[in-house]
Amino acid sequence: MKTIKESVSIIIPAYQEAANISSVVAKVKAVLQTLPCESEVIVVCDGSTDGTGDVAEAAGANVVRHPYNKGYGAALKTGIRAAAGRTVVFIDADGQHDANDIFRLVAERQTYDMVVGARKGTAGSPLMRKPGKIFLGWLANRLTGRKIPDLNSGCRAVDREMALRFLPLLPNGFSFSTTATIAAFKGGYTVKHIPIEVARRAGKSTVSVADGFNTIMLIIRIVTLFAPLRVFLPISLATFLIGAGFTINSYYTVGESSLRGLIALLASVHFFLFGILVDQVVAIRRGEHIQ
Secondary structure: OOOOOOOEEEEEEEOOOOOOHHHHHHHHHHHHOOOOOOEEEEEEEEOOOOOHHHHHHHOOOEEEEEOOOOOHHHHHHHHHHHOOOOEEEEOOOOOOEOOOHHHHHHHHHOOOOEEEEEOOOOOOOOHHHHHHHHHHHHHHHHHHOOOOOOOOOOOEEEEHHHHHHHHHHOOOOOOHHHHHHHHHHHOOOOEEEEEOOEOOOOOOOOOOOHHHHHHHHHHHHHHHHHOOHHHHHHHHHHHHHHHHHHHHHHHHHOOOOOHHHHHHHHHHHHHHHHHHHHHHHHHHHHHHHHO
């Protein structure tokens, strides 16, 4: 087992988790007592109205409160900014994650910039979200050129300095974890997945039907943020083939060029050039935050 040298901050985003948070904090604090380094537990109470923040405070956690619900990603951003540790560890407040995995995550973080707890398949996900997660996983593998066992696990250990560089790129919702994983790969950072077990969550999930639409938007956002040419080049090729087909058919039938063919060919050139422009802008903007 690797020697743990760096300070650690455990960040627990919590919304309406008064029934679970005390147990989660207690288990985390018990594990931290075994770590040979400085550590802290930060619970970000994301506008909860059920007393989550008070319960977490009574359990011994440092509590940061949002005046209203801002979202899972926003809570993690707040925790990252408030953390004092060199390594930040994210775990959920619903009791799904085993606090004993913290030691394994932190130990591997001595070598890697990001260590992700990989669940088996889509374990722990509501049934209605599993198809979207499977497709997102396939898409992420295509974008990064790597096989990612678990794209959006909420259990992970991250280099805080790297996380701070990523904050302007990361969303405030549940897609925070997905985007962070891809950003780390595309930014040239080292990422490792280790297997973990997750329990059935205690209490009611805050995931809604609207997250299906959010998943679609996330797919579009990820593609345009990290690989815009994968969108524009196929469109450019398709319009080029359409334009070429119209033009060839027109020369064979009437002996002259087709207006529709010329328009499609011009559109193809425009899509290609626009894709190149967007790709350069994205690369520059992304580099400003992750270099």
